[in-house]
Amino acid sequence: MSHFLRRQGWVTGLFALLIVLFIATKLIQPGYGSGDFGSLARAVLPYAFAVAAQTVVVIAGGIDLSVAAMMALTSVTAASMMAGASEEYALFVVPFVLAMGFVLGALNGLLIVVTRVPDIVVTLAMLFVLQGAALLVLGAPGGGAAEWLKAMISGTVPIPGLPDTIDAWLPKALLVLVVCLCIVWIPLRRSRLGLSIYAIGSSELAAFRSGVPVARTRIIAYALSGLFAAMGGLALTMSTGIGAPIPGPYLLASVAAVVLGGVALGGGKGGLLGPIVAVFVLRLVRTDLTLLAIDPNVTAIIEGLIMVAVVMFGAFITMRGRQ
Amino acid sequence: MTTSPLLDASGVAKNYGAVAALRNASLSVLPGEVHALMGANGAGKSTLVKILTGAIQANAGRILIRGEARDIRSPAAARRAGLLPVYQEPSLIPDLDVLSNLRLTGTPVEPFRAWVRELGIPDLDLRDTARDIPLAVLRVLDLARALAVEPDVLLLDEMTAALPANLAEKVLEVVRRQGDAGRAVIFISHRFVEIAALCDRATVLRDGETVGVVDIVPGIEEKIVELMLGTRIVKTQVARSASEKAAVTPARPRITVHSLRVGTKLSDISFDLWDGEVAGVVALEGQGQDELFAALAGSIKPSGGTIEVDGSPVKFAHPIDAIRAGIAYVPGDRSEALAMQRSVRENIALPFSAALRNWGPIAMRKERATVASAIQRLQIDTRAQGEVQRLSGGNQQKVTIARWIAADARTILCFDPTRGIDVGTKQEIYKLLRELAGHGKSVLFYTSELEEVQRVCDRVIVIFGGRLVDIFPVEEADEPALMRAAYGLPRGAKADVGILADPQSPSSGTIP
Amino acid sequence: MSSTAITPAPVPLGRRLKRFMADRPLIPLVILLVILVVILQILRPGIVNERWIANTIKFAIPLAILAGCQTMTMLTGGIDLSVGTVATMSAFIMATQVVNQDPAVAFLLAMMPAVLIGLVNGIGVGVFRVHPLIMTLGTSLIGTGCLQVYQRTVIASGAKIPDFLAWLGTGVTYGFPNALLLFVPLAALIIFTLARTGFGRLLYAVGDNERATRLSGVQYWQVITALYITSSVLAGITGLLYIGLIKAPSLSLAEPLVLPSVAAAVIGGTSIFGGRGGYTGTIIGALILTVLTTLLTILQMPEGARRILFGLIVLFVTAAYLRIVEER
Structure with a gap:
């Protein structure tokens, strides 16, 4: 138990913060109910995937600036493929887009390993490239999405035997998020590959000396990042029904949530749960600001300030750790 | 078998x-x-x-x-x-x-x-x-x-x-x-x-x-x-004439280090450094000498003890503080000291621009003269001066020293300056360090090559396991004696002293 | 005693070429520029005339100034992605404030957010050691948010472009764009700063080897803070010039210039790792990109392809640069 607390202390704190925020929300808006929670879950979805994508590479000691652009590209690809196509066709589109994300992510990693150009430059260049590619796929927001895909994240999960009042608090979007993340993350965490990802982020030299194939592990970490980003892109298409070629504000949000979630920017530390909870915290802050009838633009500023403050704090901690 | x-x-x-x-x-x-x-x-x-x-x-x-x-x-x-x-x-x-x-x-x-x-x-x-x-x-x-x-x-x-x-x-x-x-x-x-x-x-x-x-x-x-x-x-002779020794013995030491401690790497080091001398430091790799030099140069903060410069205690928060006190540090790794893609001149003149008030236009003619005289004094081969990385290792090392000659630092901390450079340049560096001492400057000189000690130093400080083992006058510091001291074996002991050395002393301070 | 001199050995042509490229990066750049212009002339005979040249220069100048911000920040191993937002902000504030205020007052108001954002960037990067890319991206998001809020407060009063800025941005005198009146002294100042002042020297040195500058007594945060403020102020000035050229204040006025400004500096031979480069190359880089854009437009290459091309250029040039440095 003490182990659990020591390790998960940060995440536990975040959970507590989240609960406090929920209570605050309820106080601000007594009518805040299951429906609002459902829309929160839907709003969180793309952010959560972006954060998952960022988390994997940050744990491996890198950073991925192309997350948002990758989401945009996968989103427009999915939307343009599904536009006017049959419902069944989407069954093919989903795995195709996921595979695309995986391959493009692996390309990121491969370029870093082969060219030896720093990750930050490679992924910045990829940001340009993916953005451009997204514009080539769809010049303007458009395309479509299969109905069953859209239905997957709207509404709640009916569980037989549970009263509706509890049921209502289980939005499908949350389920999709949990399932998608767990399918990738849990086996990874238990495998030697997962350990290797932590190892290269924690100490590349020690990992090398322990016999970890450093280059291969790095490429896989970026590939997984691409896979999560593709999930995020699909989530965007699923929730809006279209694809937009201009990347959303997911890059900075993902970095901020990663830092807030207790994953050190130096690598090797933290897990996926923290950043995901952090996303909920950040989104809920936004909800609260909106409920307080604050100008949405001011909300954007406050959000930006929080993110920059969090990133500065994270850098400060990393710097202190190094000394 | x-x-x-x-x-x-x-x-x-x-x-x-x-x-x-x-x-x-x-x-x-x-x-x-x-x-x-x-x-x-x-x-x-x-x-x-x-x-x-x-x-x-x-x-x-x-x-x-x-x-x-x-x-x-x-x-x-x-x-x-x-x-x-x-x-x-x-x-x-x-x-x-x-x-x-x-x-x-x-x-x-x-x-x-x-x-x-x-x-x-x-x-x-x-x-x-x-x-x-x-x-x-x-x-x-x-x-x-x-x-x-x-x-x-x-x-x-x-x-x-x-x-x-x-x-x-x-x-x-x-x-x-x-x-x-x-x-x-x-x-x-x-x-x-x-x-x-x-x-x-x-x-x-x-x-x-x-x-x-x-x-x-x-x-x-x-x-x-x-x-x-x-x-x-074979014993190398002490290459020094009486005239090179400082004429007047100064009243107080230039730097006094007292009970200096840095984390677990260095404990309880005390010694003086005088104007007009080259004090050698001898230690095996990783015995705390890196921390000693870094603390004196203001790169790291000591965790205990005091450093006094000219009799008054100092606390260095940044190398600039040490530099203002006239203490310059020449690191052993040249890639730590040089902006490799910049020219010889810019590298030598780097400390001139450090302070905020010197950010304005550079007096090119004056700078050129100062730099040229430093280059002249160290005889740096300037045929490839456009980029320091194109110079040979010996010339790079000279540039790192020339920087502080040009800046006229009173004390120079030289960390293994002759590592991996050719014999000719080594000789020049020995000569230069002696000259500096002759002009009343003080030099602290760590070397990994024991034979250098008798060529250059006036005294030798030996460190083992983060502690001071001994301070030798140069006359007694022949290589076997230094080697034994560097391995923590006491001075003057017989050949088979192995069992006499106290195995606990170097590590007793590191019990977790 | 020059016994240590490097013995001259026969150097293979490939390495000589590389060394030449590293020493004189401007010559291949100028050649590239000329080739592009020639291709353009071949594709559209007669397009290259006095008016076209003046026009190209007019559009290259704002890009070149922003690329100057990137050059200086990249010399220290950084980058400034907030220049687009800063330029937009100062342009927008100028255009809206000048309606009711004295132009001088409007100018000061317009430059205020630039200084502020530069200061925050500098403190974030220099003191807290946030990666410059993340830091400047963050401040640019905040800046955009502030601008949106600001827009709603001035929505009633409208906007106008001061005549002076329009004259400066679009005017041509004796075949020379008036913007050169601003740009030539500015470029000279940047080049002089980089080559002949203590500050410029520190930028190179910090980017080349921060540890060495620390040992020489340089305080990193001072250099970085001054640098990012300078960069932001330059971006603010660019905004004013650009509004005179575009003449339509919008909330994303200068955003499209950010990416090309990075690309221009990289093409101009400034290393994204710091320590190497200069502003002259960047200016040619900006010209190359402007001509390239014209070329791509003529070829009816879509915007997306252009971005891909820019991304690949940044990656390719950086990787190539790494090889040149390593093989020495």
Whole structure:
């Protein structure tokens, strides 16, 4: 138990913060109910995937600036493929887009390993490239999405035997998020590959000396990042029904949530749960600001300030750790 | 005994660019023996270890394991071949718990537990994160992890450094038994006591070559010291005339260091540095000299003790504070001191622009004159002055010193300035340091080459295990004496002093 | 005693070429520029005339100034992605404030957010050691948010472009764009600062080897803070010039210039790792990109392809640069 607390202390704190925020929300808006929670879950979805994508590479000691652009590209690809196509066709589109994300992510990693150009430059260049590619796929927001895909994240999960009042608090979007993340993350965490990802982020030299194939592990970490980003892109298409070629504000949000979630920017530390909870915290802050009838633009500023403050704090901690 | 060697490396060579780290090293280890690998700083020990463990690849040479030629391309390949190293820096992943670290390397857990108990750590929790475990314990865990897979050849690099006495004893005990079990251990150590107690034979490296393999018998220390030093044991004369000595003895020391402490690396160092002298510092690698220089240069903050400059205590928060006090630091690694892509002139003039008030336009003519006179004084070959990285190592080193000559620093801390540069430039640097002292400046001079001490220094400060061993007047500082002192052996002792050296003194301060 | 001199050995042509490229990066750049212009002339005979040249220069100047911000920050191993937002902000504030205020007052108001954002960037990067890319991206998001809020407060009063800025941005005198009146002294100042002042020297040195500058007594945060403020102020000035050229204040006025400004500096031979480069190359880089854009437009290459091309250029040039440096 003490182990659990020591390790998960940060995440536990975040959970507590989240609960406090929920209570605050309820106080601000007594009518805040299951429906609002459902829309929160839907709003969180793309952010959560972006954060998952960022988390994997940050744990491996890198950073991925192309997350948002990758989401945009996968989103427009999915939307343009599904536009006017049959419902069944989407069954093919989903795995195709996921595979695309995986391959493009692996390309990121491969370029870093082969060219030896720093990750930050490679992924910045990829940001340009993916953005451009997204514009080539769809010049303007458009395309479509299969109905069953859209239905997957709207509404709640009916569980037989549970009263509706509890049921209502289980939005499908949350389920999709949990399932998608767990399918990738849990086996990874238990495998030697997962350990290797932590190892290269924690100490590349020690990992090398322990016999970890450093280059291969790095490429896989970026590939997984691409896979999560593709999930995020699909989530965007699923929730809006279209694809937009201009990347959303997911890059900075993902970095901020990663830092807030207790994953050190130096690598090797933290897990996926923290950043995901952090996303909920950040989104809920936004909800609260909106409920307080604050100008949405001011909300954007406050959000930006929080993110920059969090990133500065994270850098400060990393710097202190190094000394 | 005609047993064939477990490990047989011969003709191993490794070049880094034009620099040869290893020329012709060989090492042959028999089953059941504990074999010491010895050599002075820079003799090539660590390079050989890296090659044997697959961290780097040799340019030439042959490695046989159990009589079979093996190509060790990676640490994983070395493991498969039955070669397992335990480095000075523990190679456990800091952010993973012990159990995950075992899984990462495919180490069986139960044998590991058994070894950990055997090594004297009864209460280890496998869920502890490596970062939270004290360094000494971590090193023992690293050893246990290696032992658990029963390697044919175990490579131990300074295994007992930083271990408290009780753990060190257990470790030595276990290592000795490893030999009895028919496996082999390669034992790298600076401590004669341990080697005498533990090892069967020793291979001695010098300048990248194996210069001898000796059986460990009582009194062999002298022979090993001789081998490590080579033929240079002849006493070099003290190259200094009376006129060079400062005419007047100053009233108070330029710098007084009192009970200086830096973390666990340096404890209780006290000495004075006077104007007009070159004080030498002699130490084996990693005995705390890096921290001593960094603290004096303002790069790190000491954790205890005082530094006084001209009689008044100082606290340096940034190198600029030290520079304002007239103390300049010339690091040993030239790539630490130079902006490699910039010109000789810019590098020499760099300190001039440091202060905020000097950010404006540069008085080019004045600067050129100052820089030119420094270049002239050090005779820097300026044919490739457009970029410092195109200069030879010796000329680069001169640039790092010229910077502080141009800035007219009163005290210069020179950290191994002659490492890896040619003989001619070395001579020039010796001459320059003497000249500086002659002009009333003070120089603190760490060198890894003992023969330099008598050429350059007035006094020698010897450090071992983070503590001051002795301060020699230069007349007594011949190489054998220095070598013995650097290994922590007391001055004036007889040849077979091995057992007299107190094994606890260097490590008693590091009990976790 | 020159016994240590490097003995001259026959150097293979490839390495000589590389060394030449590293020493004189401007010559291949100028050649590339000329080739592009020639291709353009071949594709559209007669397009290259006095008016076209003046026009190209007019559009290259704002890009070149922003690329100057990137050059200086990249010399220290950084980058400034907030220049687009800063330029937009100062342009927008100028255009809206000048309606009711004295132009001088409007100018001061317009430059205020630039200084502020530069200061925050500098503190974040220099003191807290946030990666410049993340830091400047963050401040640019905040800046955009502030601008949106600001827009709603001035929505009633409308906007106008001061005549002076329009004259400066679009005017041509004797075949020379008036913007050169601003640009030539500015470029000279930047070049002089980089080559002949202590500050410029520190930028190179910090980017080349921060540890060495620390040992020489340089305080990193001072250099970095001053640098990012300078960069932001330059971006603010660019905004004013650009509004005179575009004449339509919008909330994303200068955003499209950010990416090309990075690309221009990289093409101009400034290393994204710091320590190497200069502003002259960047100016040619900006010209190359402007001509390239015209070329791509003529070829009817879509915007997306252009971005891909820019991304690949940044990656390729950086990787190539790494090889040149390593093989020495």
